[in-house]
Amino acid sequence: VSDSGLGFSHNRFIALIVSIAFLVVLFEGASELGGGMIKAQVEQTTSKFHPEKNAEDRLKPAMVLATEANIDNSVEETSEAVAAEWSAEGSCQQVIEGNDMLQFNLKEMVVSANCKEVTVTLKHTGAMPANVMGHNWVLTNNTDFMPVAQAGGAAGIENNYVPVGDQRVLAATTIIGGGQETSVTFSIDSLVVGDDYTFFCSFPGHYAIMKGAFKVI
Ligand SMILES: [Cu+2]
The missing domain is CATH 1.20.5 (Single alpha-helices involved in coiled-coils or other helix-helix interfaces)
Structure with a gap:
C-alpha cells in the first residue's frame, strides 16, 4: 500500500x-x-394552445355560435320585414325564395282567412340545376309533413318529388332549378284558422332544413 x-x-x-x-x-x-x-x-x-393542433376543435364552438347567431338574425330581420309589409289583401300573394345553400328565405308565411285563393310563387335564386339543387314548395298539415316529404322523395323528379294523387298534399309547385320561377294557386277553404301547417321542399333531403310554418289568420 x-x-x-x-x-x-x-x-x-x-x-x-x-x-x-x-x-x-x-x-x-x-x-x-x-x-x-x-x-x-x-x-x-x-x-392545446398550439396554433395548429386541435385548431378545429377549439374554433368549433365559436363558429357554431356565430352561425346560429347569423341564422337567428336573418330570420328575425326577414320576419320583421314581412310583418311590416303584411296586409290581409297582400297576403294572398306570397313570394318565397330558395337558393343553392338549401335555404328558403322565409321561416313563416301568414295568409289571411279572407283570401279566396292563395298564390305562392317560388323563385330559385341560385344557379344549380334542378336535378342537383331542385326546389319546390309543398304544403301539408304538420303531422303529414314528414311522411309526405318521404313519400315525395320516393316519387321521383318526374313527379316533382310529390306523391301522385295524395290527399295530404294541400298544394305543391313543380321542381325548379337555379334562375327559374314557379307558382301554385290554391283555395284555402279546407284550411282551418289557427291550425298548424308546414311548407317545405320535398327534394330528397331538403325538407330537414327547407321548411317553415304556414298560418291562416
Ligand atoms: Cu329543395
Whole structure:
C-alpha cells in the first residue's frame, strides 16, 4: 500500500473516484428524468394552445355560435320585414325564395282567412340545376309533413318529388332549378284558422332544413 501523498490510501482514492463517478451518473440520470417530466408537462400544458393542433376543435364552438347567431338574425330581420309589409289583401300573394345553400328565405308565411285563393310563387335564386339543387314548395298539415316529404322523395323528379294523387298534399309547385320561377294557386277553404301547417321542399333531403310554418289568420 503506497501513500498517495494526499493522506489517502490508493484504495481509498479509487473508492472516492468511483463514488464521484457514481454520483455524477446518478445526478445526470435524475436530471434527465426530471427534465423529461418537466418537458412532458410543458408539452401537455401548451399543446392545446398550439396554433395548429386541435385548431378545429377549439374554433368549433365559436363558429357554431356565430352561425346560429347569423341564422337567428336573418330570420328575425326577414320576419320583421314581412310583418311590416303584411296586409290581409297582400297576403294572398306570397313570394318565397330558395337558393343553392338549401335555404328558403322565409321561416313563416301568414295568409289571411279572407283570401279566396292563395298564390305562392317560388323563385330559385341560385344557379344549380334542378336535378342537383331542385326546389319546390309543398304544403301539408304538420303531422303529414314528414311522411309526405318521404313519400315525395320516393316519387321521383318526374313527379316533382310529390306523391301522385295524395290527399295530404294541400298544394305543391313543380321542381325548379337555379334562375327559374314557379307558382301554385290554391283555395284555402279546407284550411282551418289557427291550425298548424308546414311548407317545405320535398327534394330528397331538403325538407330537414327547407321548411317553415304556414298560418291562416
Ligand atoms: Cu329543395
